[in-house]
Amino acid sequence: ETGVTQSPTHLIKTRGQQVTLRCSSQSGHNTVSWYQQALGQGPQFIFQYYREEENGRGNFPPRFSGLQFPNYSSELNVNALELDDSALYLCASSFDGLYYEQYFGPGTRLTVT
Amino acid sequence: DAKTTQPNSMESNEEEPVHLPCNHSTISGTDYIHWYRQLPSQGPEYVIHGLTSNVNNRMASLAIAEDRKSSTLILHRATLRDAAVYYCILSPTGANNLFFGTGTRLTVIP
Numbered sequence: 001e002t003g004v005t006q007s008p009t010h011l012i013k014t015r016g017q018q019v020t021l022r023c024s025s026q027s028g029h030n031t032v033s034w035y036q037q038a039l040g041q042g043p044q045f046i047f048q049y050y051r052e053e054e055n056g057r058g059n060f061p062p063r064f065s066g067l068q069f070p071n072y073s074s075e076l077n078v079n080a081l082e083l084d085d086s087a088l089y090l091c092a093s094s095f096d097g098l099y100y101e102q103y104f105g106p107g108t109r110l111t112v113t
Numbered sequence: 114d115a116k117t118t119q120p121n122s123m124e125s126n127e128e129e130p131v132h133l134p135c136n137h138s139t140i141s142g143t144d145y146i147h148w149y150r151q152l153p154s155q156g157p158e159y160v161i162h163g164l165t166s167n168v169n170n171r172m173a174s175l176a177i178a179e180d181r182k183s184s185t186l187i188l189h190r191a192t193l194r195d196a197a198v199y200y201c202i203l204s205p206t207g208a209n210n211l212f213f214g215t216g217t218r219l220t221v222i223p
Contacts, residue, residue: 042213104156
């Protein structure tokens, strides 16, 4: 069974740029959720994709967008990067939108300068 | 979203049981209680969840108060690998996401 993988591991971007983060879900899972974790804080829900459709969104502006592909992998796109976007971005996969047993990847550390 | 209150930090000796408390006085009847933990430099890891009855799995036990206003995660025998931040989360039935607080940082002393 393959776990959740994310790429890249680390990324440095400049304010105003755009970034794409990638996530491969665990084998057999069709749901991907994205979270943002600032230093010293718990993860905050960005949105969830279920069968290629957005299935819920947290309190994040539209410049945070995503995609899910037929193989259930997913991308998180952030436009017009701001300094406050510096965080660990976590992807979690689950089956059929189940929220109580989500499997998280190791995250992508994004630094915006 | 219903709020949970956890101590910021706790310490335990290795090989002893650990009881991690969580208060959730505003819990509603449809809220599940979830516990996740986050080891250093890793993503969160599912530990256990329950609704009303106590639950056991290979990682831990979850004891839920009769009025459901509090719960306790029990690690039966702490190991150094259990050092992590433990999150107690409430989420209603049918919700598609988890709202994490700041959790309890558990230190395990050899």
